[in-house]
Amino acid sequence: MSAQDTDQDSSNDRSDEIVQTQYVDLFQPPHLLTFASGETLGPVRVAYETYGVLNKDASNAIFICHALTGDAHAAGVHSTSDRKPGWWDGFIGPGKGIDTNKYFVICANVLGGCQGTTGPGCVNPVTGSRFCLNFPFLTVRDVVTVHSELVRHLGIKQLLAVVGGSLGGMQVLEWAILFPDQLKAAVVLASAPKLSAQGIAFNAVGRRAIYADPGFANGDYYDSEGPRYGLALARMVAHITYLSEDSIELKFGRRLQDSDRFAYSMQKETEFQIESYLHYQGKRFVQRFDANSYLYLTRMMDYFDLSEGFPSLEAALAQTKARFLVASYDTDWLFPTSQSRELVSALLHVRRHVSFIELRCPFGHDSFLIDIDPLAALVSPFLERTFESTSP
Amino acid sequence: MPNSNRYQMPDPSIQLTDELIMHHIDRNSRVIDLGCGDGRLMQRLHDEMGCEVMGVEVEQSNIVAIIQRGLPAISADLNEGLVDIPNDSFDFAVLSQTLQQVRNPKRLLLEMLRVARRALVVVPNFGHWRVRMEVLRRGRTPITQALPYEWYETPNVHFMSMRDFRDLMDGIGLRIVKESPIIKGRSVDQLWGSNLRADSAFYLLERDSGKG
16 A cells, blocks of 8 residues: 655656566466466466576575555666656666566566556456456455466476565465565565554545446446546545655654645645645546456455464464564554564564564655665565575 | 863773673564664564564654665654553563653653553663762763753753652652663673662563563
């Protein structure tokens, strides 16, 4: 869950690595994907990118799980004329926190998404029309099942690490309990073992905005403009939750958009800079995101509770075999430190190798996408030591 | 800076303290090091004694240093207790030269013996005769070599003697399994007039119920 397009500042140190999104069809009939809901689907197209080179014994692979509205394009650029590099380019690349000179890095668009991987906007091969709201009900477990299959498809038996922030961190946790032998290490950033009631509340407002838009047409809107106002509004609300009081104050304060005085006019829709910024974020989001995917993915996030199906969180984490690195941010009120601490406490309870730190950063939940240096200082040695402990 | 004429409590060498602590820890046991710094002792316990170690630190740079060693650490403020650490999750809890700096030493000691079977504590002895002289003769607050701070900026917020420490253990139902006065960098099993002569003291503690 993150505002990937807020960190315009971090695009300065772009590495001009040209990368391409690749596609693979997994779960070919009759080996269909079975969802947690019991529904089945296949084939499933997966959009993914890779950076760096897989070593001979396939022991240097790291999987990156993206957040709510991310995509497979985590690093590099698609062409030299690309305006912006991938969403975590400051963190992933040659010599960076996740060093692609050393590691083979994979990032895939999530199942149910709208950036290349099969989702509600795709055509159902059975009916010949788009899934819309007939797409199977989606859980984090289903997303991870597809990621896991992609890793197998790439010929990797065990990942060195799975890394993710926010909803990406939830995938890391699910992965660690669902396929414990598939990862040596888990890096969970600005995340939680379950979405808080507050998080569900904000998601509910976002979904309501989409449902209430007359353009929504019960999800069957692909021949028209769709619920653009609803989706933009959903994004505006969500975007606020990714920031902090301090970061909004710092970046915008009470500054006015195009004048130093109030207009005293109800005709003027955007008076303050923060208003203009949120409108811009909403508008941009509509251009790149599908409302149905937003509904499915936020609902999936609401449902996420790692302890689901286990007597306790501890029991769920007892399934894991990985070593953990958990980090939270002091100004993140959407995924507060207390939730990371709950996770760490449960991991200690089942005696897992776990390191935890609360990083100081003013940028709220989005800090993990913006404040890369302290993150790299932490993650890089963690990966290195894990890698050393596995290589001959 | 402290005046060089004033008595400075000698710091028992880090090396010695490490050895002393390690001497009382079982091989292959689970150890939590509170205020573990850059993880020096943790590394030795892990490498030389096969212990499963865990560090607790407040400084971010220290957490990174410990991760760099390939060992686990969590950031926590000892003043806030050990709320995230489950009961009985360790065999030993170590607290070296830190107790005098926490706001509520009594609570932290109880916390240590909640999360671990045994606690190992090294504390400065402010009952040393030269400390007393300093106060009596010059009317000045003593300062230590390792922590050369004036009274208004010292992290040492409690000044206790060995006798005080024993009283506290009695009062909160913790048993002193072993007490080793440390004098001029050497630990001694018994020391006549230890409360006057020891500059620090090592304690091995456990819950009085005799469990473990």
